[in-house]
Amino acid sequence: MSRLRVNSFSISIDGYGAGPNQSLENPLGVGGEALHDWIVATRTFQQLYGDGGGTTGDDDEFVARGLNNIGAWILGRNMFGPVRGPWPDDSWKGWWGDRPPYHTPVFVLTHQPRESVAMDGGTTFHFVTDGIYAALDRARQAANGQDVRLGGGVATIRQYLEAGLIDELHIAISPMLLGSGEHLFANLDTVALGYHCTERVATAGAMHYVLTRNGIG
């Protein structure tokens, strides 16, 4: 069974998954980048994007777990880029350079149609204009039995949570306050939606919780 998973999604102590005022300079909003310090420190991350060093242990295992058995990704448009409204041209190809870290088909939710873009390393960005269910259907087909990973951002995860479509949500609380931005859980009844905490691990860098949907509702 192909699951829809969120992995390594970082929030602050006060519950924000991104800071305010996302921009080209601050893709995760002001102050939001530090949410991911625990990821950047890991060996898995450093071997992919850094100098090959990095820490092992539980943080690293969570990052690695999030890359395991993933056949497709779904991203909200704001996670793909800062462009709003119609695409002015095809120049924006994500935050990640010529070789994005996905290596699978990536379905970007948007209201603005656009041709698919094939990148180096096996990533192809597809632009889905007919909503979260259609994106999930297409991602599941593309994943061909593997899981689909939902990358974010907050608004997109909330939409999929509210629809009861996320099977497993791994969040990591980073030891910092953000004060404002996009709140992951406020006014979203995860209990009524059938989620409960099935795993918790404290690490040097974060507090990890895995929330699993139990089929209620």
Add this chain to the structure above:
Amino acid sequence: MSRLRVNSFSISIDGYGAGPNQSLENPLGVGGEALHDWIVATRTFQQLYGDGGGTTGDDDEFVARGLNNIGAWILGRNMFGPVRGPWPDDSWKGWWGDRPPYHTPVFVLTHQPRESVAMDGGTTFHFVTDGIYAALDRARQAANGQDVRLGGGVATIRQYLEAGLIDELHIAISPMLLGSGEHLFANLDTVALGYHCTERVATAGAMHYVLTRNGIG
């Protein structure tokens, strides 16, 4: 310097400090009581209210720390009891029986005047009708150089946070979801108010964070 402190304030992973629908049967709202399992398990709690057993270690130290150097308490009315509107009579004397666990003057915020009530064990409930600043002034005087502890609930803590009056806020995230209820942090900019995380300890029962105000704002 007498500080205003919040200690051992438990919230859920999704940030709720109490469940919905507080009542005589559910003083902490539906599902809210389990937030405090980590406290009930400790030796400090069990020696005060239980059979004298209980765990030692970090959870216990946090509970004990919260009782150290406290000269007065402040409580919101809902934390004092389920009565709303004018006091029908003097029969309600808190959730805690004849010998409440405070052993100091306790200032209860309410819009409804009432005579003070002296209880066994040194607790006296005073009813303050002229707001959070007046309650803090009276509590500071009564504390006579010791700290003042703000017990809750969520709405009261938020009021004091928004006013920048809390010097130290120790929260404990319990490994559970509540889904709805009273949210401690939503739409409250703790960063703008000058708070930052100065301590974090993971224990068997909870994830502890101490937030301290740094004098900004």
